[in-house]
Amino acid sequence: MSLHILKPGLQTTIQDGGRPGKLRWGLARGGAADTVAMVLANLLLGNPASHPCLEVTLTGPEIAFTTDMSIAITGAHFELTLNGASVENDTVIRVQAGDRLRFGTLQSGARAYIALAAEFAIEPCMGSLSTHVIARFGGVAGRALEAGDQLPLRNCRIEKIRRLPGAYRLDYGNRPLLRAVAGQEAHHFLSRAQQQLYAGGFTVSPQSNRMGIRLDGPPLPGENLPQQVSSAVCPGTVQVPPNGLPIISFVEGQTIGGYPRIAHVISADVHRLGQLTAGTVLNLERIDAEGARKIQREKAHLLMKLPDLL
Amino acid sequence: MSLAGSFEVLPNGDAAFDIRFSAAPSAPLSETIIALAEAIETASPDTVTELVPAYQCLTVCFDPLRLTEAARLQDLLVSLTESALANRATRSGTRYLIRIPVCYEGKFAPDMQTLSAHSGLSPGEIIARHSRPQYLVHMLGFTPGFLYLGGLDTALQCPRKARPAFKVPAGSVGIGGSQTGIYPQATPGGWQLLGRTPLALFRPQTLSPFIARPLDRIQFVPISAHQFAKTDPLAAPEKTALASPGEGTP
Numbered sequence: 041m042s043l044h045i046l047k048p049g050l051q052t053t054i055q056d057g058g059r060p061g062k063l064r065w066g067l068a069r070g071g072a073a074d075t076v077a078m079v080l081a082n083l084l085l086g087n088p089a090s091h092p093c094l095e096v097t098l099t100g101p102e103i104a105f106t107t108d109m110s111i112a113i114t115g116a117h118f119e120l121t122l123n124g125a126s127v128e129n130d131t132v133i134r135v136q137a138g139d140r141l142r143f144g145t146l147q148s149g150a151r152a153y154i155a156l157a158a159e160f161a162i163e164p165c166m167g168s169l170s171t172h173v174i175a176r177f178g179g180v181a182g183r184a185l186e187a188g189d190q191l192p193l194r195n196c197r198i199e200k201i202r203r204l205p206g207a208y209r210l211d212y213g214n215r216p217l218l219r220a221v222a223g224q225e226a227h228h229f230l231s232r233a234q235q236q237l238y239a240g241g242f243t244v245s246p247q248s249n250r251m252g253i254r255l256d257g258p259p260l261p262g263e264n265l266p267q268q269v270s271s272a273v274c275p276g277t278v279q280v281p282p283n284g285l286p287i288i289s290f291v292e293g294q295t296i297g298g299y300p301r302i303a304h305v306i307s308a309d310v311h312r313l314g315q316l317t318a319g320t321v322l323n324l325e326r327i328d329a330e331g332a333r334k335i336q337r338e339k340a341h342l343l344m345k346l347p348d349l350l
Numbered sequence: 351m352s353l354a355g356s357f358e359v360l361p362n363g364d365a366a367f368d369i370r371f372s373a374a375p376s377a378p379l380s381e382t383i384i385a386l387a388e389a390i391e392t393a394s395p396d397t398v399t400e401l402v403p404a405y406q407c408l409t410v411c412f413d414p415l416r417l418t419e420a421a422r423l424q425d426l427l428v429s430l431t432e433s434a435l436a437n438r439a440t441r442s443g444t445r446y447l448i449r450i451p452v453c454y455e456g457k458f459a460p461d462m463q464t465l466s467a468h469s470g471l472s473p474g475e476i477i478a479r480h481s482r483p484q485y486l487v488h489m490l491g492f493t494p495g496f497l498y499l500g501g502l503d504t505a506l507q508c509p510r511k512a513r514p515a516f517k518v519p520a521g522s523v524g525i526g527g528s529q530t531g532i533y534p535q536a537t538p539g540g541w542q543l544l545g546r547t548p549l550a551l552f553r554p555q556t557l558s559p560f561i562a563r564p565l566d567r568i569q570f571v572p573i574s575a576h577q578f579a580k581t582d583p584l585a586a587p588e589k590t591a592l593a594s595p596g597e598g599t600p
Contacts, residue, residue: 065494
């Protein structure tokens with residue numbers, strides 16, 4: 041029982057909930073870039089929320105199955121075919137031994153998640169199967185999948201056909217609006233720098249990755265910024281290096297940094313960073329921390345209710 | 351005045367607080383920060399998800415779903431910090447002196463000339479001064495297993511490169527400003543490189559993935575290129591238990 045990787049796509053990796061609790065060792069959580077899309081795919085199959093999945097980035101793979109099982113694909117919208125016939129996102133898909141799943145053109149979003157009604161028969165590393173791309177460990181030899189890889193599986197199951205209710209279907213077509221709270225050093229920036237950050241003039245740079253989302257646009261004025269002594273940087277932290285172009289730290293970001301922090305993308309929206317593509321105009325909206333925590337609780341509540349709706 | 355000076359507890363995003371100290375980075379301040387991290391872990395194990403010590407700051411991340419009132423955690427952090435300062439708390443457990451072999455020769459030391467020109471010291475003097483101190487591990491961070499070390503000989507301080515190297519080999523030992531350290535992974539880097547260790551600082555496949563923890567001490571031991579080639583990257587570094595906290599502190 042295994043998955044055969046016929047074509048790997050740009051960067052297809054095994055990801056799960058990552059390795060939380062290790063920031064103090066310099067190890068970022070890692071794991072799925074879009075945790076919500078990963079959870080949705082798993083819940084469709086009756087899996088634990090952070091069960092290991094395949095994370096597909098920008099260009100999708102072609103995969104052959106050697107056994108009958110169910111799968112579910114969520115997140116970015118690709119043209120998807122199984123043996124040449126169209127299949128859909130956000131629903132349980134039954135596959136049979138010999139079937140070939142192919143990812144075609146990307147239509148919206150950046151990362152799709154393929155959950156399996158099965159387990160990878162692969163040893164976890166530091167408590168997780170997730171591939172840490174920057175530190176090169178976990179997953180399959182710490183790297184993205186390559187053509188010819190055969191991923192061993194066990195406990196393959198057939199699940200009943202379930203679909204995500206409409207309210208849970210994610211749409212990546214619109215200009216993304218991310219909410220943010222003020223950063224610790226926000227008050228050191230000129231008010232026009234802060235206005236510029238929230239005015240929507242930045243686009244996502246092609247140099248973005250799992251470590252950080254880099255922004256392109258007119259640089260933020262950085263006069264009179266005091267030197268910082270290095271301290272913690274978390275996913276969602278928006279730092280401004282001397283060139284004035286903000287960097288949003290992401291799931292494999294550095295854990296300690298010294299650039300001034302102008303803002304933080306709220307915890308509830310960090311997963312949406314995983315669906316940004318180069319050239320996208322990024323809109324940030326400033327809210328307060330209490331409001332941010334309320335949104336986080338509401339999102340978590342929606343996900344907790346989902347198994348009862350399926 | 352207290353060694354840690356005054357402090358403030360400030361929000362860091364919507365799911366963390368920073369406990370920031372006004373005092374300059376020092377061994378006693380790091381001692382306080384690490385002890386405080388232990389106290390917070392004991393007092394609030396369910397809500398707190400990450401503790402990230404730094405030179406002058408302890409970041410406490412919490413789970414917004416498990417916390418109905420962030421202000422109460424903030425109050426708790428204030429009182430735990432006051433108590434840690436008043437009691438001059440120290441971290442429990444043994445600290446170690448960990449000796450890390452470094453080859454300072456040839457291709458392992460691509461910026462030795464730059465360092466020599468900048469400091470006016472011969473390569474031999476640079477190696478002697480770099481391998482003499484017992485550096486204090488203030489914290490780990492940046493990338494997995496990267497050690498922030500204190501105690502570099504001031505004569506060896508040297509500005510970072512104007513243009514960072516695209517890829518620094520894993521194990522490279524460098525000097526950047528007043529800091530020295532080892533790159534655990536092959537990453538871009540702007541420090542001046544004067545050596546390389548054959549040992550892996552991050553060992554994800556083993557039971558102890560990180561070879562040092564905060565408040566341990568590190569000493570670099572010069573080795574030849576021949577010894578470098580013979581060393582197993584996963585070999586255990588030479589470790590000696592240090593006496594009680596604070597002892598041996600310069």
